[in-house]
Amino acid sequence: MKEMTAKEVEMNVTEGKTLNIIDVREVDEVAAGKIPGAVNIPLGLLEFRMNELDKSKEYVMVCRSGGRSGRATQILESHGYSVINMTGGMLSYEGQVQ
Template identity: 75%
Template structure:
């Protein structure tokens, strides 16, 4: 499983890079603050909504601490998606939130 740090993601966001980020936290968790422009697909719905994701893109997966996003990353990888787990999740995120 490929991983990236929250700091590395923050630097890419600050450089204006077009990132495809999936937040697998529950809707109420995301309501407390999320990385700008993320797509929220709660972990329990990944299997049912993965058809919405473009297999030609690379996705960064985030959750609260990195555990659920790790599971989502492994699941999506096993189905042929290009995904990277953000280590430490939102607990490690120091960038802007919305």
């Protein structure tokens, strides 16, 4: 499984690089703040909504602490998607949120 630290994600966002971020937390968790541009697909809905994703793109999976995003990474990889897990989750993310 490919991984990226929260700091690396933050630096990429700050530098204006385009990251396809999927936040797999529940809607009420995301309401407290998410990485700008992140799309919320709760983990429980991921298998039903993965058809919304483009297999030609790489996705960064995010959750609260890194556990659910790790599971989401495994699910998507098993279906042929290119995915990176953000380790440490939003607890480790110090960048701006919206």
